[in-house]
Amino acid sequence: MISDAPVRRAGPRALHPADIAAVVVLVVVCAVSLATFRDFGMGWDDYAHAEYGGLLLRLYGSGFTDRRALSFVNLYAYGGGFDMLAALAAKVLPFPIFETRRLVGAIIGIAGLAMTWRIARRLGGPLAGFVGVALLATCPLYVGHMFINPKDVPFAVAMLAATLGFVRAFSEYPHPTVPTTALLGLGLGLSFGTRVMGALAAVPTAAAFLLIVVAEARRQGVRPALWRAGEFLLRLLPAVVVAYALMALIWPWSVVSPLNPVKALLYFSHFFEKPWRELFEGELLWVVDMPRRYVPELFALTTPEIFWALGIAGVVAALASAAHADRPLNRRASLVFLAVSVVFPIAFTVLTRPAMYNGLRHFVFVLPPAAVLGGLVGALLANRVAASEGRRTAIAAAVLAVTLAHPVVTMIRIHPYQYTYFNATAGGLQGADGRYMRDYWGLSMKQASLALRDVLAARGELATPKHKRHIAICGPQRPVRVELGRNYPTDWQPQGGEFAISLNEFYCAKLDAPVLAEVVRDGVVYARVYDIRGRTIDTLLTPMPP
Incomplete structure (x- = not known):
């Protein structure tokens, strides 16, 4: 014993x-x-x-x-x-x-x-x-x-x-x-x-x-x-x-x-x-x-x-x-x-x-x-x-x-x-995708923010104090502000936003807009970055049942 x-x-x-x-x-x-x-x-x-x-x-x-x-x-x-x-x-x-x-x-x-x-x-x-x-x-x-x-x-x-x-x-x-x-x-x-x-x-x-x-x-x-x-x-x-x-x-x-x-x-x-x-x-x-x-x-x-x-x-x-x-x-x-x-x-x-x-x-x-x-x-x-x-x-x-x-x-x-992490019994991350919460802490907002900055840098479209880039957020806003700085003001609402950063959780809608970047691990998307310029988007949230 x-x-x-x-x-x-x-x-x-x-x-x-x-x-x-x-x-x-x-x-x-x-x-x-x-x-x-x-x-x-x-x-x-x-x-x-x-x-x-x-x-x-x-x-x-x-x-x-x-x-x-x-x-x-x-x-x-x-x-x-x-x-x-x-x-x-x-x-x-x-x-x-x-x-x-x-x-x-x-x-x-x-x-x-x-x-x-x-x-x-x-x-x-x-x-x-x-x-x-x-x-x-x-x-x-x-x-x-x-x-x-x-x-x-x-x-x-x-x-x-x-x-x-x-x-x-x-x-x-x-x-x-x-x-x-x-x-x-x-x-x-x-x-x-x-x-x-x-x-x-x-x-x-x-x-x-x-x-x-x-x-x-x-x-x-x-x-x-x-x-x-x-x-x-x-x-x-x-x-x-x-x-x-x-x-x-x-x-x-x-x-x-x-x-x-x-x-x-x-x-x-x-x-x-x-x-x-x-x-x-x-x-x-x-x-x-x-x-x-x-x-x-x-x-x-x-x-x-x-x-x-x-x-x-x-x-x-x-x-x-x-x-x-x-x-x-x-x-x-x-x-x-x-x-x-x-x-x-x-x-x-x-x-x-x-x-x-x-x-x-x-x-x-x-x-x-x-x-x-x-x-x-x-x-x-x-x-x-x-x-x-x-x-x-x-x-x-x-x-x-x-x-x-x-x-x-x-x-x-x-x-x-x-x-x-989900183990092999759960089928790994892919088996849990769509069945259980994953990134409930919202950690992937950091990598999504860095991905947006890389895309804008490659296009020569980085924000400046005179030309700020407004970002709509479905997820915690503070990580985006910390990573990107004051030239990238954030808001919950998509109106007036040029880009959107969204967690790939059930409460965030998948937008009908060009995807600039995705944060992916083991074949599962954690977050997406959208270009919403010229798009009419009422909300970033998924409609919830009553």
């Missing part, structure tokens, strides 16, 4: 082949990130998030007299740690603000990979660490979002830090060390300070904690078990203090009033926007009416098959191991924590059926614990087919190279739209 894997080996530490392989994975991801972070465009919310980061810095820089950040759109209800960090980085790095945000996102995502490796290695040994980090590093949903998503990947990495803290705390039960307590406080503070949904950690924590208390009560009696439980909780109280202080730092609105975190939780527990339609299974459905299968189905179609196969197997194996009373109790608690961290958010969504949209971006935080459990199962399987450490590592690497070839090659082909 996976609970039998040693946490640490006694004696001098040798450089394990699996550790070398894991480091190679991390180095490759770092190199690719440095080479490509400038390629990723802006999405719908990037500009607002950049403004929020600047306002938060002004809040602190003004001695709390400039309080605009505390009422800025609805972002005050989110933590601004990422936005502040990116704003600070932009002051010292030689890149524009939006490229800096991509680089900071990549760094945070890589930190998540390192923590995934650390957790899997701690629970299952070096080979589990290698398999776990390889699974996550080749998961397009995670890799794509780590460059572009200012909320969901930072939240996922913050939850990972809390997960590592809990795993360490359960392994040291009932006397968690000071470093463990500090790490747990750091993780919880970052989690709540990023999204109030950090409260989700309470469920796997309670499940693991109750497992320990009930098991000890059966073995030693209720009173000793409760005494040890109380001692454990008392020693973790400093983590609460650290978490609250850090939450206050990166989410100042949360401490303006003691009840503000509760208000934020209530705010996000109900759909707070005007409903719209999105494409799912080829039908236009209201986001508040998505079927219960929405999240499980998209997990099956937008993550590599080996990822979800090992992840599901890891959940089953973890729960099975936790049910064996003869297994080490502390490790059983850690396994329960990881399994519930994966299962509970998905099961809760299936049962409660909230508004669901933008694919799985809100569930990125489920991917790392699933990768850890997948790593444990992968290591277990490799241990059964080979005796030596070198052979086991070689077998695991070979199997991963074969099973992960499709997502890796596809990520290269569809760059920089990795987050739009």
Whole structure:
């Protein structure tokens, strides 16, 4: 069972082949990130998030007299740690603000990979660490979002830090060390300070904690078990203090009033926007009416098959191991924590059926614990087919190279739209085309803007301050303005426009006008550039059914 894997080996530490392989994975991801972070465009919310980061810095820089950040759109209800960090980085790095945000996102995502490796290695040994980090590093949903998503990947990495803290705390039960307590406080503070949904950690924590208390009560009696439980909780109280202080730092609105975190939780527990339609299974459905299968189905179609196969197997194996009373109790608690961290958010969504949209971006935080459990199962399987450490590592690497070839090659082909990946089960991008949302972030507006500029440069028709080129937009406008500048004013309406840039999503109409350029990946069009001069076009939008 996976609970039998040693946490640490006694004696001098040798450089394990699996550790070398894991480091190679991390180095490759770092190199690719440095080479490509400038390629990723802006999405719908990037500009607002950049403004929020600047306002938060002004809040602190003004001695709390400039309080605009505390009422800025609805972002005050989110933590601004990422936005502040990116704003600070932009002051010292030689890149524009939006490229800096991509680089900071990549760094945070890589930190998540390192923590995934650390957790899997701690629970299952070096080979589990290698398999776990390889699974996550080749998961397009995670890799794509780590460059572009200012909320969901930072939240996922913050939850990972809390997960590592809990795993360490359960392994040291009932006397968690000071470093463990500090790490747990750091993780919880970052989690709540990023999204109030950090409260989700309470469920796997309670499940693991109750497992320990009930098991000890059966073995030693209720009173000793409760005494040890109380001692454990008392020693973790400093983590609460650290978490609250850090939450206050990166989410100042949360401490303006003691009840503000509760208000934020209530705010996000109900759909707070005007409903719209999105494409799912080829039908236009209201986001508040998505079927219960929405999240499980998209997990099956937008993550590599080996990822979800090992992840599901890891959940089953973890729960099975936790049910064996003869297994080490502390490790059983850690396994329960990881399994519930994966299962509970998905099961809760299936049962409660909230508004669901933008694919799985809100569930990125489920991917790392699933990768850890997948790593444990992968290591277990490799241990059964080979005796030596070198052979086991070689077998695991070979199997991963074969099973992960499709997502890796596809990520290269569809760059920089990795987050739009669909696996072979879905028929790839072409199989998903017209059935599911793809570029819901609007990233392709950058490449479309650059394509328009290239066409105009070749024709000698570039805009000037005296002769501006008006562009109609179906999609986010800010990316076009950032890429093309002030000489290319944008508008939602086509009237008076010379060119149109349109996402190839269901809500953007295919215009009866010459196509100047297309952004295409894997045979699928992401965006089009039209010449609409001399054309009468009433709208860029597709008529919606009532």
